[in-house]
Amino acid sequence: MSGGLTDHHVHFMAAAATLLSVDVSAAADLASLVATIAGGAPPQGWVRAWGYEEWRLAEQRHPHRDDLDRAVPGRPVVLHHRSGHAAVLNTSALAEAGIPDHPDGLLVDRHDLLERVPRLAARALRQAAAATSARWESAGVSAFVDATHTNGRPEIELLAEWVASGVIRQDVTAMVGVTHIADLPGHGASVGRVGVGHAKIMPAPDDPDRLARQVGQAHRLGFPVAVHVVDIDVLDSLLGALEASPPPPGRTDRIEHNSLCLPEQVERIAASGALVVVNPSFLVHRQAKYRAELTEVERAWLIRMGSLRRAGVGLRAGSDAPVVDCHPQEMMRAARAHPFAPAESLSAAEAESLLAPAPGPARRR
Numbered sequence: 001m002s003g004g005l006t007d008h009h010v011h012f013m014a015a016a017a018t019l020l021s022v023d024v025s026a027a028a029d030l031a032s033l034v035a036t037i038a039g040g041a042p043p044q045g046w047v048r049a050w051g052y053e054e055w056r057l058a059e060q061r062h063p064h065r066d067d068l069d070r071a072v073p074g075r076p077v078v079l080h081h082r083s084g085h086a087a088v089l090n091t092s093a094l095a096e097a098g099i100p101d102h103p104d105g106l107l108v109d110r111h112d113l114l115e116r117v118p119r120l121a122a123r124a125l126r127q128a129a130a131a132t133s134a135r136w137e138s139a140g141v142s143a144f145v146d147a148t149h150t151n152g153r154p155e156i157e158l159l160a161e162w163v164a165s166g167v168i169r170q171d172v173t174a175m176v177g178v179t180h181i182a183d184l185p186g187h188g189a190s191v192g193r194v195g196v197g198h199a200k201i202m203p204a205p206d207d208p209d210r211l212a213r214q215v216g217q218a219h220r221l222g223f224p225v226a227v228h229v230v231d232i233d234v235l236d237s238l239l240g241a242l243e244a245s246p247p248p249p250g251r252t253d254r255i256e257h258n259s260l261c262l263p264e265q266v267e268r269i270a271a272s273g274a275l276v277v278v279n280p281s282f283l284v285h286r287q288a289k290y291r292a293e294l295t296e297v298e299r300a301w302l303i304r305m306g307s308l309r310r311a312g313v314g315l316r317a318g319s320d321a322p323v324v325d326c327h328p329q330e331m332m333r334a335a336r337a338h339p340f341a342p343a344e345s346l347s348a349a350e351a352e353s354l355l356a357p358a359p360g361p362a363r364r365r
């Protein structure tokens with residue numbers, strides 16, 4: 001497929017899994033969230049739900065284990081946050097996961113514990129994958145980059161099997177969790193027809209040394225890095241790490257999200273040569289949160305596009321699906337009309353280029 005649009009940052013498996021989960025994203029408070037789960041639960045087995053954001057709920061807090069106990073008494077419930085970075089287990093689910101004494105059931109970035117939740121049935125997941133890919137195709141998306149930080153060899157092999165069998169209709173590049181890169185052929189090689197992408201790093205906010213080590217280690221193994229950056233301090237640590245360790249020859253590092261960026265960091269990003277992959281649709285879907293939580297000055301530093309472009313930084317965009325639906329037209333519209341900083345808006349042609357294939361050498365097929 002060619003000539004279509006590329007969504008440069010998605011989580012394909014998570015997007016497919018939402019089709020097999022109760023969607024609670026419309027719930028305005030905990031009572032309606034509980035009622036939505038109760039009404040949508042399958043007749044037996046684990047109940048999977050998805051899509052809450054604590055800041056959208058009237059109570060302004062994450063649901064707790066006892067809230068979910070009220071939804072489906074005696075059945076295990078796992079409720080995923082829309083961001084993918086948190087999940088809540090109820091009492092029965094905590095018992096099955098071997099952590100019955102957990103105080104509130106809220107697990108933040110605990111993929112190690114969530115692995116104890118039984119996997120979705122392979123056939124159901126495959127159908128959901130096909131439906132997801134078909135929907136994205138009808139939105140004009142002919143290629144995507146899976147940016148999931150837990151990707152290793154098995155996850156990429158499953159994507160490759162789905163591409164080979166026509167379940168996935170897009171060209172797929174899959175990033176690799178930085179701790180798994182040694183298990184894969186090099187960056188730019190392929191597993192089946194899936195391109196091996198960047199080494200994905202989720203930095204701990206308080207551990208710049210670890211970030212620098214991981215960047216250096218990936219570069220030594222020939223992988224450029226793609227680093228999750230949603231705050232100014234992490235961006236600062238990353239820029240330090242990139243200044244100390246340039247990418248392998250002919251490769252381009254990536255900065256994912258780059259939600260907030262100080263004026264003086266714009267030039268440092270340009271000097272690093274990294275590509276910035278932004279999420280313009282967040283300006284639509286999280287606008288209320290940004291208004292409530294950021295000062296006017298900070299909102300001018302939010303999701304920069306125009307200033308990065310003027311500084312010569314390469315820019316691309318992703319939906320971060322399922323955090324926001326894969327919707328290229330909405331992404332381009334949002335990029336043309338930054339609600340807080342007009343100087344960060346792009347022209348129509350620039351907005352369209354956000355979804356062009358990544359710059360740099362074509363990957364080997």
Ligand SMILES: [Zn+2]
Pocket residue numbers: 009010011147320
């Ligand atoms: Zn993401």
